[in-house]
Structures are given as C-alpha cells and as structure tokens.
Amino acid sequence: MHKIMDGFYEFQILSAAVRFDLFSLLQRPLTRDQIRAELGIAEQPARILLLGCVSLGLIHKRGEYYQSSDAAAMTLSRDSPWDQRSLVRFSHEIAYRAMWWFYESLHENSNVGLREIAGAAPTLYGRLAANPETERTFHEMMVTVSKLVAKRFVDSVDFSAGGRLVDIGGGGATNAIALARRWPGLEIEILDLPSVIVPTNRAIRDAGLEHRIHTIGADCFLADFPDSEHVLFAHFLEIWSPEQIQLLLTKAYRALPIGGHIYLINLIQQDDETGPRTAAIISAYFLTLASGVGMARTWKEYEGWLSAAGFEPLARKSLTPTHGLIVGQRQ
Numbered sequence: 001m002h003k004i005m006d007g008f009y010e011f012q013i014l015s016a017a018v019r020f021d022l023f024s025l026l027q028r029p030l031t032r033d034q035i036r037a038e039l040g041i042a043e044q045p046a047r048i049l050l051l052g053c054v055s056l057g058l059i060h061k062r063g064e065y066y067q068s069s070d071a072a073a074m075t076l077s078r079d080s081p082w083d084q085r086s087l088v089r090f091s092h093e094i095a096y097r098a099m100w101w102f103y104e105s106l107h108e109n110s111n112v113g114l115r116e117i118a119g120a121a122p123t124l125y126g127r128l129a130a131n132p133e134t135e136r137t138f139h140e141m142m143v144t145v146s147k148l149v150a151k152r153f154v155d156s157v158d159f160s161a162g163g164r165l166v167d168i169g170g171g172g173a174t175n176a177i178a179l180a181r182r183w184p185g186l187e188i189e190i191l192d193l194p195s196v197i198v199p200t201n202r203a204i205r206d207a208g209l210e211h212r213i214h215t216i217g218a219d220c221f222l223a224d225f226p227d228s229e230h231v232l233f234a235h236f237l238e239i240w241s242p243e244q245i246q247l248l249l250t251k252a253y254r255a256l257p258i259g260g261h262i263y264l265i266n267l268i269q270q271d272d273e274t275g276p277r278t279a280a281i282i283s284a285y286f287l288t289l290a291s292g293v294g295m296a297r298t299w300k301e302y303e304g305w306l307s308a309a310g311f312e313p314l315a316r317k318s319l320t321p322t323h324g325l326i327v328g329q330r331q
C-alpha cells in the first residue's frame, strides 16, 4: 500500500536524476564529491538524491563509489540503444501536473487536467501544436514507445503483395518507416495534424524514404481518407469516444476496396476488465489530459465496432504484454 501512496516521491527522485542525466554520468563509478561537482549542487542535496536512487535500486553504492545499476544504465542512459529517458521527460513535463486533476476529471467526465497545458484546443494534441517544445517532448516519447511495438508489428503481417497503406494519426512515422523498410512493395501515406507533419517529413527524409512515404497535414475528422488497400490506426483509436471510433472506422471502410485490410494497434484492456496495469494508467491519462473521452478498450469492443462498420475481424495478436493488433477485412 505504501508503495502506491509514496509513488509520486519515487517518480520525482527518478525524474530529477534523469534531468541531471545522472545514469549516463554513472556509467563509471564516481564518489559523492565527484558527482556533486559534476551536477553543480551542494553536498546535502547530492546526498539526498543519491540516497533516493540507491534505495530505489537505480544506483549501486560500493564503498565510497556510486554506479548506475544495469537496469538504469540500459534504459536511462544516453548511450544505450534502449534509452527510455523520453518517457520520463514526457511524464514530468506533460502528464505529472495534469494528473493532479484526476478526481475532478472523474466528476466532470472531461479532461480537466488539460488546463495545465497552455492553449484553448479541446485535446492535448491540439494544444501541443501551439507549444513546439512540448510537442517535441511528446513525439520523442511516442517514437520510443512505437519503435518497440513497430518491430513486432511489421513481422506479424504480410504486405508482400504491396499496395497503398494509409496511416491515420501516423505521428513521427515510426510505423511507416519500419513498414517501408520491411515491405519494399508498400507505398505509405501518413495523415496527421499539420503541426506534426513538418518534423515527420524530416524523419522520413532522414530515413531516405521520401519517395515511398508521403504525408497529409489534416484533421482526420474533417478530411476524407485517401483510397488505399490498407488502413492503419496505431496508438490512435484509444484517444477517442466510441462514437468517434465508429466514425473513423466508417471512413476507413469507405476508403478501402472489398477485401481491403484494416490494422488496429492499441493498448488493450483484457476482455474480463481486470487490467493490465498499463491499460489502467493510460485510461486515467486519456480521461484527465489527452482527450477526456478515450481509454484503453477491450479486444471485444474493437471487434464489435469493426463488425458494425462492415469489417470481418480476422485475427487478434498480442504484440507486447500490453499492445494488441487486430486485423479486419472489409466485406
């Protein structure tokens, strides 16, 4: 029980250490005095920060020397290929203060926590468009999460016949780039908000894929979806209400030929509604901050909405313990 009650202290210890980039610094053993000098903080604060990190198992202390634990070095240091510091930065800069409004959001049935992000748009995504720094923090987090899932996704599908795929809310092009590399016959079109498209185009150019991945800067609720053989919604439908999900699936239905495929990648809630923990956390985040109407839905819910929109659900597959892929075919 105390682990939960004190969770916010533990997060702040972690977040401060990441802001100091302490786990990169402590790839090699250093004394407290050396660390204090590197961080530019006084002796007692250094002692408090190190005590916190050692007690949480993020840093090991051997004699006078401190060094990052293997887990911290792997996930929280700049040189690691599994660097997840962007997730901590996202929680600190975007989600942390907003989540203080969870109780009020439950009462109001809306994203009361959005008041912590400057602007007037009704969703986090709309407000990020007016906050380039914060938008960058969001997308760095999203790319880190998506990369882990995209690897599994591109090996779970068969696009050997090629064709055109439309990626709705395709964000930083993580899925599009992974798909284009794995399946050379695919042509991909990303539709996302205009403010997102500029950095997305940069990522596509950096990957050398501008001849195969194209972008449309538009609101998916206002723009028609381009005709295609495949439609992908990745980490996207959980943002929206059942009515909005139904509308988006109907738009996908119109854009596809008979036999065309739809791919849904989502944080999935178990059908018995008992978890997993990530589905619970992300649901609180969608209510309090992101949109006020979304949550992690169950496999059954998505399959029901697919059927109602005219698709046959063909397959469901767990990509990670928390991310699920559902494939449907237009009837």
Ligand SMILES: C[S@@+](CC[C@H](N)C(=O)[O-])C[C@H]1O[C@@H](n2cnc3c(N)ncnc32)[C@H](O)[C@@H]1O
Pocket (backbone or CB within 6 Å): 125, 142, 143, 146, 168, 169, 170, 171, 172, 173, 174, 175, 191, 192, 193, 196, 218, 219, 220, 221, 233, 234, 235, 236
């Ligand atoms: C959680 S991110 C997922 C990004 C990407 N699909 C991925 O898997 O990495 C949600 C994306 O939806 C986009 N988005 C939000 N509202 C949108 C709208 N009304 N029309 C189009 N894109 C939107 C955001 O800009 C963001 O890139």
